[in-house]
Amino acid sequence: MKIGVVTFPGSLDDVDAQRAVRLGGNEAVALWHGEHDLKGVDAVVLPGGFSYGDYLRCGAISRFSPVMAEVVEAAQRGMPVLGICNGFQILCESHLLPGALIRNDHRKFVCRDQRLRIERTDTPWTSAYSAGQEITVVLKNGEGGYVADEATLDRLEGEGQVVARYVEHNPNGSLRDIAGVSNERGNVVGLMPHPEHSVESLTGSGTDGLGFFTSLVEAVLA
Amino acid sequence: MPRVVVDVMPKPEILDPQGKAVLGALPRLGFTGVSDVRQGKRFELEVEGEVTDDVLAEVSRVAETLLSNPVIENFTVRVEESVEVRA
Numbered sequence: 001m002k003i004g005v006v007t008f009p010g011s012l013d014d015v016d017a018q019r020a021v022r023l024g025g026n027e028a029v030a031l032w033h034g035e036h037d038l039k040g041v042d043a044v045v046l047p048g049g050f051s052y053g054d055y056l057r058c059g060a061i062s063r064f065s066p067v068m069a070e071v072v073e074a075a076q077r078g079m080p081v082l083g084i085c086n087g088f089q090i091l092c093e094s095h096l097l098p099g100a101l102i103r104n105d106h107r108k109f110v111c112r113d114q115r116l117r118i119e120r121t122d123t124p125w126t127s128a129y130s131a132g133q134e135i136t137v138v139l140k141n142g143e144g145g146y147v148a149d150e151a152t153l154d155r156l157e158g159e160g161q162v163v164a165r166y167v168e169h170n171p172n173g174s175l176r177d178i179a180g181v182s183n184e185r186g187n188v189v190g191l192m193p194h195p196e197h198s199v200e201s202l203t204g205s206g207t208d209g210l211g212f213f214t215s216l217v218e219a220v221l222a
Numbered sequence: 223m224p225r226v227v228v229d230v231m232p233k234p235e236i237l238d239p240q241g242k243a244v245l246g247a248l249p250r251l252g253f254t255g256v257s258d259v260r261q262g263k264r265f266e267l268e269v270e271g272e273v274t275d276d277v278l279a280e281v282s283r284v285a286e287t288l289l290s291n292p293v294i295e296n297f298t299v300r301v302e303e304s305v306e307v308r309a
Binding site for chain 2: 100106107149
């Protein structure tokens with residue numbers, strides 16, 4: 001499948017995300033924030049970083065970039081979209097995902113290997129995992145605290161929209177240990193940790209993150 | 223030129239780690255008697271012409287669309303007398 005990876009001014013992890021897409025058996029297509037063009041891709045990854053310098057709020061400016069108009073429209077039609085870290089923040093600002101991400105409760109930037117439990121596996125990004133499977137991937141964020149009002153949190157839990165949860169240690173004060181959520185349909189997934197950094201044993205904390213990039217292939221072959 | 227001020231504050235129920243950091247610094251600096259600090263943002267918008275209800279409604283839409291995230295923040299809009307007028 002052709003998976004587009006958007007580069008915004010200030011994106012950091014777009015090249016790693018492209019590499020992870022290729023290692024996952026897909027074709028990576030570079031997309032540019034300033035173009036109204038998804039180049040015929042089947043899915044989109046919004047990578048981590050500090051798009052537009054995190055000015056105003058993380059993701060607040062990126063949300064209105066030309067490419068995001070296309071991403072929002074495609075997502076509403078059902079195209080798979082994965083937002084990682086800053087990408088997750090952009091998806092929340094775009095109202096494609098509920099809730100918001102605020103500064104870590106301990107106020108420090110955190111960078112660690114993080115244990116997660118995959119809770120929803122019927123999304124195009126997590127179908128390679130089994131429900132309840134625990135994985136370890138890289139986590140690095142300054143504003144990764146997931147918040148939403150109680151009613152929204154209850155709804156997310158009730159509808160099975162919590163995709164991944166922190167286990168053993170909550171690194172940023174996220175409510176109910178939420179590390180990732182999806183929209184109702186499941187095609188849009190936001191995740192604060194970085195699976196794209198955990199796809200090769202040489203440079204990462206193992207290869208547990210690869211499933212996020214092989215799931216699409218498996219979904220097609222299944 | 224008239225100035226419209228938009229104040230954006232984190233909602234009361236949302237944790238404000240920056241405000242907490244400021245609060246924590248106060249006693250270390252010898253300032254006592256402050257029991258809570260919330261940190262927000264202030265935007266000053268210079269507008270052309272008279273500030274009519276339509277202009278204020280437009281600024282409210284700006285605040286709602288871009289300046290604040292309604293999931294975690296509240297905002298207020300008010301007109302501030304310009305410096306030139308006061309002088």
